[in-house]
Amino acid sequence: MTAPADPQRDGAAPALVELADAHVVHKARSGGLFTRDRVYALTGADLAIAPGETVGVVGESGCGKSTLAKVLVGVERPTSGRVLFRGRDLWAMPAAERRAAVGGSTGMIFQDPSTALNRRLTVRRILRDPLDVHGRGTTAQREERVRELMALVGLPRALADALPGRLSGGQRQRVAIARALALDPDLVVADEPTSALDVSVRAQILNLLLDLKERLGLALVFVSHDIQTVRRMSDRVITMYLGRIVEETPAGRVTDRSRHPYTRALFSATPGLLDPIEPIPLTGPVPSATHPPSGCPFRTRCWKADGVCADTMPGFSAASTPEHRFRCHHPVQEDESTRDLVRQSRPMEP
Numbered sequence: 001m002t003a004p005a006d007p008q009r010d011g012a013a014p015a016l017v018e019l020a021d022a023h024v025v026h027k028a029r030s031g032g033l034f035t036r037d038r039v040y041a042l043t044g045a046d047l048a049i050a051p052g053e054t055v056g057v058v059g060e061s062g063c064g065k066s067t068l069a070k071v072l073v074g075v076e077r078p079t080s081g082r083v084l085f086r087g088r089d090l091w092a093m094p095a096a097e098r099r100a101a102v103g104g105s106t107g108m109i110f111q112d113p114s115t116a117l118n119r120r121l122t123v124r125r126i127l128r129d130p131l132d133v134h135g136r137g138t139t140a141q142r143e144e145r146v147r148e149l150m151a152l153v154g155l156p157r158a159l160a161d162a163l164p165g166r167l168s169g170g171q172r173q174r175v176a177i178a179r180a181l182a183l184d185p186d187l188v189v190a191d192e193p194t195s196a197l198d199v200s201v202r203a204q205i206l207n208l209l210l211d212l213k214e215r216l217g218l219a220l221v222f223v224s225h226d227i228q229t230v231r232r233m234s235d236r237v238i239t240m241y242l243g244r245i246v247e248e249t250p251a252g253r254v255t256d257r258s259r260h261p262y263t264r265a266l267f268s269a270t271p272g273l274l275d276p277i278e279p280i281p282l283t284g285p286v287p288s289a290t291h292p293p294s295g296c297p298f299r300t301r302c303w304k305a306d307g308v309c310a311d312t313m314p315g316f317s318a319a320s321t322p323e324h325r326f327r328c329h330h331p332v333q334e335d336e337s338t339r340d341l342v343r344q345s346r347p348m349e350p
């Protein structure tokens with residue numbers, strides 16, 4: 001069995017949740033029927049989430065962000081590899097113990113609260129449900145907890161008997177956040193929590209998440225396409241490409257100190273993050289997760305790629321540190337500016 005990649009980084013708090021060489025492989029479908037192909041949704045993920053930290057996850061559509069999120073909170077079982085909750089192998093536990101561990105330590109907030117909440121249940125019932133399922137407290141204590149949760153996320157008490165259809169998008173997402181917090185988890189994973197909301201309420205929901213994280217000492221994993229927001233919210237940013245974690249960067253270094261060419265390209269394409277700059281051009285489509293390229297999955301779009309990249313998937317580079325890890329045969333130099341990379345990566349004039 002594979003040992004956890006980096007069980008406790010030097011001096012860091014012990015991990016809340018750790019993935020050790022986690023893979024998720026699906027059967028591919030075509031026209032509603034399974035085919036012989038496989039979809040490599042998550043490949044060899046090694047990751048440790050420490051108590052109280054905020055980890056942002058970025059990458060293009062289909063790169064495995066949601067899969068990583070679901071594996072971290074124990075709602076999706078990896079095809080192989082291990083998920084450790086406070087050092088204990090989640091999927092080796094008896095089912096009842098696993099359900100209690102997952103319910104009691106993690107919460108998940110989904111993209112669209114309209115579909116994530118049962119439309120036939122009142123706010124009170126939605127918030128009571130996890131307490132009932134996990135047998136928390138007496139009836140009176142559960143009612144009190146529902147009131148507490150509503151206050152925590154800024155929902156007026158008068159909405160306790162409302163159905164989700166009567167609430168605004170922002171209020172619905174507050175209910176979803178309260179439900180994720182019902183059992184007092186240590187880790188909350190928010191998968192694109194604001195992308196289905198009006199622009200006007202996005203900032204309120206993000207501020208609420210940050211505020212709750214501080215007040216409750218939560219660890220937060222934040223998945224988003226919105227790179228600016230990820231950078232602002234996170235302590236550490238994880239870059240994914242075609243099912244792989246290719247870089248983990250301290251958030252303060254992520255714009256102009258990232259060492260993986262893909263992270264630099266992703267951030268260069270975000271307006272307003274760097275001084276006016278052209279984005280690093282990435283040529284060609286994202287390869288299919290059913291037929292990933294040999295070696296490094298990014299090589300087909302990388303201006304630095306050579307034969308080594310086609311032959312071998314890079315492990316974490318020897319130049320990595322415990323805080324800043326990257327998988328690349330030809331990492332960007334520390335002192336190379338994104339401007340230099342734009343120049344290097346520009347396709348040759350014919």
Ligand SMILES: Nc1ncnc2c1ncn2[C@@H]1O[C@H](COP(=O)(O)OP(=O)(O)OP(=O)(O)O)[C@@H](O)[C@H]1O
Nearest residue numbers: 026027039041060061062063064065066067068289
């Ligand atoms: N149940 C499934 N069956 C088959 N393929 C799946 C399944 N779930 C996910 N996939 C595939 O796995 C890959 C990773 O999907 P995932 O949803 O984790 O990506 P993502 O980065 O969250 O995408 P997005 O940003 O668009 O939400 C994609 O190619 C997706 O089509």
